[in-house]
Amino acid sequence: MTIFWMLAFAFALCAATVVVFPFWRTPVSQEQDLVALNRRVFRERLAELEKDQAEGRIDAAALAELRTELERNLLTLDAGAATAPVQSPRRLAGWLALVFVPLLSLFFYYEAVAPQGLASWWTLQREMGPVVDHMLLGKAPTEAESAGHTLADFVRVLQDRLQKDPKNAEGWFMLGMSYVQMDMAQPAQLSFERAWRLDSAQPRYELAYAQTRIFSNDGQLDELSHKLLLDVLQKQPNHEGAMLLLGMGAYRSGDYAMAIDSLEKLRTERRLRNASGGPVAMQQLEQTLAAAREKLRMAASGQPAVQAAAVIHVKVTLDRAVAGKFQPGDALYVFARSLKGPPMPLAVVRRTAADLPLSIDLDDSQSMMPSRLLSSEPEIVITARISRHGSPDVQPGDIEAVAVPLQQNGKPQNVELLIRNVRP
Numbered sequence: 001m002t003i004f005w006m007l008a009f010a011f012a013l014c015a016a017t018v019v020v021f022p023f024w025r026t027p028v029s030q031e032q033d034l035v036a037l038n039r040r041v042f043r044e045r046l047a048e049l050e051k052d053q054a055e056g057r058i059d060a061a062a063l064a065e066l067r068t069e070l071e072r073n074l075l076t077l078d079a080g081a082a083t084a085p086v087q088s089p090r091r092l093a094g095w096l097a098l099v100f101v102p103l104l105s106l107f108f109y110y111e112a113v114a115p116q117g118l119a120s121w122w123t124l125q126r127e128m129g130p131v132v133d134h135m136l137l138g139k140a141p142t143e144a145e146s147a148g149h150t151l152a153d154f155v156r157v158l159q160d161r162l163q164k165d166p167k168n169a170e171g172w173f174m175l176g177m178s179y180v181q182m183d184m185a186q187p188a189q190l191s192f193e194r195a196w197r198l199d200s201a202q203p204r205y206e207l208a209y210a211q212t213r214i215f216s217n218d219g220q221l222d223e224l225s226h227k228l229l230l231d232v233l234q235k236q237p238n239h240e241g242a243m244l245l246l247g248m249g250a251y252r253s254g255d256y257a258m259a260i261d262s263l264e265k266l267r268t269e270r271r272l273r274n275a276s277g278g279p280v281a282m283q284q285l286e287q288t289l290a291a292a293r294e295k296l297r298m299a300a301s302g303q304p305a306v307q308a309a310a311v312i313h314v315k316v317t318l319d320r321a322v323a324g325k326f327q328p329g330d331a332l333y334v335f336a337r338s339l340k341g342p343p344m345p346l347a348v349v350r351r352t353a354a355d356l357p358l359s360i361d362l363d364d365s366q367s368m369m370p371s372r373l374l375s376s377e378p379e380i381v382i383t384a385r386i387s388r389h390g391s392p393d394v395q396p397g398d399i400e401a402v403a404v405p406l407q408q409n410g411k412p413q414n415v416e417l418l419i420r421n422v423r424p
Contacts, residue, residue: 042070042071042073045070046067046070049063049066049067049070050063124149124153124156124157125157125160127149128149128153128154128157129157129161131149131154131157132154132158132161133161135174136161136168136170136171136174138170151178151181151182152182154178155175155178155179155182158171158174158175158178159175162175167198169194169195169198169199169202169205170195172191172192172194172195172198173191173192173195173204173205173208175191176188176189176190176191176192176195176208176212177208179191180212183343184393185212185215185216185391185392185393186216186389186390186391186392186393187393188208188212189209189212189213189216192205192209192212193209195208195209196208196209196228203232203235203239203242206228206229206231206232207228207229207232207239207242207245209225209228210224210225210228210229210232210242210245211245213225213228214245214248214249216391216392218252218349218350218368219248219249219252219348219368219369220249220252220253221246221249221250221252221253221255225249226246226249229242229245229246229249230246233246238269240266240269240270243262243263243265243266243269244262244263244266246258246262247259247260247261247262247263247266247288248288248369250262251263251288251291251292252368256292256293256295256296257296259288259292260289260292260293260296263285263288263289263292264289266285267285267286267289270285288369311361311362311363311412311413312336312361312362312363312374312382312406312412312413312414312415313359313360313361313412313413313414313415314334314358314359314360314361314362314382314384314415314416315357315358315359315414315415315416315417316332316334316356316357316358316360316384316401316417316419317356317357317416317417317418317419318356318357318418318419318420319418319419319420321420322399322419322420322422325397325399325422326353326386326388326399327353327388328352328353328354329352329353329354330352330353330386330387330388330390331350331351331352331353331386331387331390331391331392332350332351332352332353332355332356332358332384332385332386332387333348333349333350333384333385333387333392334348334349334350334358334360334362334382334383334384334417335347335348335382335383335384335385335392336348336362336366336374336380336381336382337380337381337383338377338379338380338381339379339380339381340379341377344368345368345392346367346368346372346373346374346377346380347362347363347366347367347374348366348368348392349362349366353386356419362374362382363375375408375410377408378407378408379405379406379408380405380406380408381403381404381405381406382403382404382406382415382417383400383401383402383403383404383417384400384401384417384419385398385399385400385401385419386399386400386419395423396423396424397422397423398422398423399419399420399422399423400419400421400423401417401418401419401420401421402417402418402421404416404417
């Protein structure tokens with residue numbers, strides 16, 4: 001920062017000097033030009049009189065009298081020109097310029113440059129640039145290197161590196177992982193997609209891209225995420241993460257046969273490996289398998305699905321003050337989250353803004369994961385948001401309702417949400 005201010009002062013001084021220098025020069029004034037003209041006219045007129053005297057048109061006495069008159073006129077004109085001030089206004093303007101040019105430069109800096117954080121950005125690049133470069137080479141940074149900086153600082157510098165080297169697949173993967181830690185699903189998905197397209201043979205990129213696609217699709221598989229997960233399992237048949245995503249995604253998509261097949265393989269793999277942290281993880285896995293088998297059995301027998309115990313009737317309306325701030329096709333999300341748990345929603349329903357006013361029921365059938373049902377959390381919050389960008393992530397310009405906390409008691413409950421707050 002000290003170097004920055006030294007350079008800024010030097011540049012301001014140079015600019016002021018360039019502006020001031022013409023004012024400090026000693027120019028030829030109009031009065032000086034008039035004196036020179038008068039003297040030239042005097043000499044020419046005197047030469048004419050001397051010529052007239054030589055040719056006999058005037059005598060010596062007339063010449064002397066006329067010469068005296070010319071000299072008197074010349075002295076009068078010279079005295080008038082000498083009394084006119086010449087330099088004072090110019091030098092005053094020069095000193096004023098020398099003072100005001102640096103001041104105007106500082107004003108411009110604080111009004112136009114400082115708000116953009118250019119000086120802090122240069123400092124951040126100098127301090128975090130080597131750390132990012134080492135990580136792109138597969139080297140973990142030390143605590144001293146990353147001290148004093150946030151994950152957002154790392155993301156800014158990494159984005160700058162990727163602008164200069166957009167074909168760095170590992171860089172895009174690192175950026176996606178950073179977005180995941182910042183709970184920004186949509187940018188994470190775009191980053192993982194870029195990494196996968198640059199290196200489609202890397203299972204890590206496929207798995208991360210498939211996971212973010214599933215999350216953005218209310219936990220359901222689509223054709224591409226299904227293909228990505230199958231490709232990962234073809235390369236690494238025992239990949240537990242891919243089996244879990246495939247099983248859960250299939251369950252949420254209503255493909256219970258695929259869910260059972262994938263989750264049973266995962267259970268077998270975990271038992272063979274004697275996975276640690278087992279009791280809770282295996283219990284959740286068994287619960288999901290049991291739910292999938294029951295739904296498959298009921299579907300095969302033609303029985304209707306059993307209504308979940310926890311039913312929340314949600315009515316979503318819109319404040320007239322924000323009616324013109326979105327398009328009918330903008331995405332409308334209704335979320336149910338744990339009041340004290342992780343930020344990932346327990347249940348999500350997606351509609352469009354054109355569906356407002358909206359009445360929907362939230363129950364266990366909308367749960368994002370069968371092992372984490374909506375009814376399993378005693379305290380939840382319900383909210384709704386119109387996403388102008390289509391992403392479930394919070395973005396500036398989104399319009400949302402105030403979150404409503406709810407204590408679940410196993411009985412149907414009613415919640416009313418009013419969408420009226422515009423995100424800055």
